[in-house]
Amino acid sequence: xxxxxxxFGLLAFAAALGLAPxxxxxxxxxxxxxxxxxxxxxxxxLNLLMGYAGQVSLGHAAFFGLAAYTTAISTATLGxxxxxxxxxxxxxxxxxxxxxxxxxxxxxxxxxxMATLGFGIIVSIVFNEAVxxxxxxxGFVGIPRxxxxxxxxxxxxxxxxxxxxxxxxATLVSRRVIGSRTGRALRAIHVSESxxxxxxxxxxxxxxxxxxxxxxxxxxxxxxxxxxxxxVAPSSFGFHFSVQLxxxxxxxxxxxxxxxxxxxxxxxxxxxxxxxxxxVDILIYGGLLIACMMFMPSGLAGGAQAIARKLKAGxxxx
Amino acid sequence: xxDLLEVRNVSVRFGGVQALSEAALTVRQGDITSLIGxxxxxxxxxxxxxxxxxxxxxxxxxxxxxxxSGLPIHLRAQAGVVRTFQNLEIFSNMTALENVMTGAxxxxxxxxxxSLLHTPRFTREEKRLRELAMEKLEFVGxxxxxxxxASDLPYGEQRLLELARAMASGPRLLLLDEPAAGMxxxxxxxxxTIIRRIRDELHIGVALVEHDMELVMDISDRITVLHFGxxxxxxxxxxxxxxxxxxxxxxxxx
Numbered sequence: 337x338x339x340x341x342x343x344f345g346l347l348a349f350a351a352a353l354g355l356a357p358x359x360x361x362x363x364x365x366x367x368x369x370x371x372x373x374x375x376x377x378x379x380x381x382l383n384l385l386m387g388y389a390g391q392v393s394l395g396h397a398a399f400f401g402l403a404a405y406t407t408a409i410s411t412a413t414l415g416x417x418x419x420x421x422x423x424x425x426x427x428x429x430x431x432x433x434x435x436x437x438x439x440x441x442x443x444x445x446x447x448x449x450m451a452t453l454g455f456g457i458i459v460s461i462v463f464n465e466a467v468x469x470x471x472x473x474x475g476f477v478g479i480p481r482x483x484x485x486x487x488x489x490x491x492x493x494x495x496x497x498x499x500x501x502x503x504x505x506a507t508l509v510s511r512r513v514i515g516s517r518t519g520r521a522l523r524a525i526h527v528s529e530s531x532x533x534x535x536x537x538x539x540x541x542x543x544x545x546x547x548x549x550x551x552x553x554x555x556x557x558x559x560x561x562x563x564x565x566x567x568v569a570p571s572s573f574g575f576h577f578s579v580q581l582x583x584x585x586x587x588x589x590x591x592x593x594x595x596x597x598x599x600x601x602x603x604x605x606x607x608x609x610x611x612x613x614x615x616v617d618i619l620i621y622g623g624l625l626i627a628c629m630m631f632m633p634s635g636l637a638g639g640a641q642a643i644a645r646k647l648k649a650g651x652x653x654x
Numbered sequence: 655x656x657d658l659l660e661v662r663n664v665s666v667r668f669g670g671v672q673a674l675s676e677a678a679l680t681v682r683q684g685d686i687t688s689l690i691g692x693x694x695x696x697x698x699x700x701x702x703x704x705x706x707x708x709x710x711x712x713x714x715x716x717x718x719x720x721x722x723s724g725l726p727i728h729l730r731a732q733a734g735v736v737r738t739f740q741n742l743e744i745f746s747n748m749t750a751l752e753n754v755m756t757g758a759x760x761x762x763x764x765x766x767x768x769s770l771l772h773t774p775r776f777t778r779e780e781k782r783l784r785e786l787a788m789e790k791l792e793f794v795g796x797x798x799x800x801x802x803x804a805s806d807l808p809y810g811e812q813r814l815l816e817l818a819r820a821m822a823s824g825p826r827l828l829l830l831d832e833p834a835a836g837m838x839x840x841x842x843x844x845x846x847t848i849i850r851r852i853r854d855e856l857h858i859g860v861a862l863v864e865h866d867m868e869l870v871m872d873i874s875d876r877i878t879v880l881h882f883g884x885x886x887x888x889x890x891x892x893x894x895x896x897x898x899x900x901x902x903x904x905x906x907x908x
Contacts, residue, residue, distance in 0.1 A: 509770060512769055512772065513766075513769065513770070516764075517755075517769075520748070520755060520759065521759055523747055523748060523756075524756050526747065527743075527744075527747050528744075528745065531744070531745065532756075533726075533727040534727060534728075534731055534736060534737050534743075534820075535736070535756055535759050535760070535819070535823055536729075536731035536736075536760040536823060539728070
C-alpha cells in the first residue's frame with residue numbers, strides 16, 4: 337500500500353503516456369506528442385538546474401543542438417553505428433557542460449544567465465558557420481532513422497513509445513535524485529549557499545553535477561530528435577528555443593518534476609490548438625501565458641496543488 | 655581540559671578598516687566561551703575567520719591541533735566546525751525535518767548510485783538520517799513541527815531549527831552568532847538551557863557571540879572581550895564583570 341501510494345504518480349504517468357495515442361484524432365498529432373516528450377525531457381533537466389538548484393541557464397538549446405549535430409555527423413558523415421552516435425552526442429553535451437561549469441558556476445544570478453546566454457549564441461553561430469560540418473543555415477540532411485539491434489523505428493507510433501519510455505525513466509531518475517541527500521543539497525544551495533557550505537556541502541561540485549545532468553537530459557532529447565526528424569537546422573537550437581524552455585519551466589512550476597512535464601506538454605501542444613485562430617493565435621498564446629502567470633504564479637503544478645488543497649478542505653467541511 | 659579551538663594572532667583588514675588585529679580565542683572541549691564587545695568590535699568577523707567565511711591577513715586557526723588555515727568552509731564543516739547565522743539562513747523551501755536532514759548531509763553513507771537504485775543501503779541510511787534529525791528536533795523541542803514548512807515557523811522557532819540543523823552535522827565546535835537575537839525572555843531562557851545541554855550532554859565546544867549579557871554571564875565558562883579588533887580581556891564571567899577595563903569600555907555603559 338505504502339509502496340503503491342509512494343509511486344502512484346509514476347504509475348499514473350506511465351498509464352497516461354501509454355494511453356495518450358488513443359486519444360488522438362489522427363496520426364499527425366503523434367508527432368506533436370513526440371515533440372512534447374523531447375521538450376519535457378529538456379525542461380525536466382532544466383528544472384533540476386533552475387527550479388531546484390536555482391541556477392539560471394539561458395543556453396540550454398545549445399546542449400540539445402550539440403547532441404543532435406554530434407549524432408548526425410557521427411552517423412551520417414562518419415558512418416558510425418547509431419547507438420554509438422547517440423552516446424557520442426550525449427557525451428559531447430555532458431563534456432561541454434562540464435567544461436563550461438568550471439568558470440561559469442562561480443557566477444550568481446544574472447551573471448550566470450548572461451554567461452549561458454553568450455554560450456548559447458556562440459554555439460548557434462558555430463552551427464551556422466561550420467558549413468562543411470553542419471551544413472550551415474540550410475541544415476543537415478540525411479540523418480538515418482533510429483535503428484537499434486536490427487529494429488528500425490519506422491512508424492511514428494513506435495518512436496513515440498520509445499520517447500515516452502525514455503521520458504518516464506528520466507522522471508524516475510529525477511525523482512530519485514531529488515529524494516536523496518543530493519536533492520536536499522541542491523535545494524539548500526538554491527536558498528542559502530553560505531548555510532549549505534556550513535553544513536559541509538561542496539557547492540561547486542553539486543552545481544557542476546546538476547549542470548551536467550541537465551545537459552545530459554537535453555543531450556538525450558537532442559539525439560532522439562535528430563534520428564526522428566532525420567534533418568536538423570540551426571534555427572531549432574537558437575536563443576528563441578532556450579527562452580521557450582525557460583518559459584516551460586516557469587509556467588509548469590519551479591522545483592516540480594510534474595510541473596516540468598505539464599509545462600512542456602502544455603506549451604508544446606498549445607500552438608496546435610490555437611491553429612484554428614489563424615492570425616491571432618500568437619496573441620492568444622501570449623494572453624494565455626500572462627493569465628497563467630497571474631492566476632497561478634507558482635505554475636501549473638502550484639496551481640493544481642492549490643486546487644487540490646481547496647477540494648480537500650471542502651470535503652472535510654462537508 | 656584540552657584546547658579544542660586555538661585562534662592566535664589573527665588579523666583581518668577590510669579595505670582601509672582593520673577589523674581584527676592580533677586577536678585570539680580559545681575554546682576548550684566541552685566549554686562555552688562567549689565573545690562579547692561593542693558593535694563593530696569584530697566578533698562576527700572572528701567567528702567568520704574560524705568558520706572559513708573570512709580570510710585573515712595573518713594568524714592561525716587550529717582545531718584540536720589541526721591547522722585549518724586555507725581550508726574552504728565545507729571542509730572545515732567536515733572537520734567539525736559548524737556555525738549558525740546572525741541573520742537566519744534556514745532553508746525556507748524545506749520542511750523542518752528536511753532542514754535538519756540537510757544538516758546531516760555529511761553523515762549519509764550512500765552514493766548517487768544507491769539513491770538511483772534505491773538500494774537497501776539507501777533506504778537504511780535515509781531512515782537513520784531521519785531518526786537522527788528527529789532526535790535533534792526533539793533536542794530543541796521542535797519535534798511536533800517536523801512537517802511544517804520552515805518559513806512558516808515563528809522567528810524564535812526558526813532560530814532553534816538552525817541550531818538543530820547545526821547539531822545534526824555532528825560538530826565538535828559550534829559557532830553561535832547571536833542565537834538569542836529577536837527572542838523574548840522566555841525563549842532566551844529556553845535557549846540557554848539548550849546550549850548548556852549541548853555542552854553537558856554532548857561535550858561539544860561552543861563559541862557564542864551574544865548581546866544578551868544576562869544569558870552570557872549565566873551560561874559561559876570563559877569570556878573573551880573584544881574591543882576595536884583586539885582582545886581587551888579574557889577570563890571567567892566573574893573576572894570579566896570585575897575587570898575595570900571591561901567595565902569602562904563596555905559593561906558599565908548600560
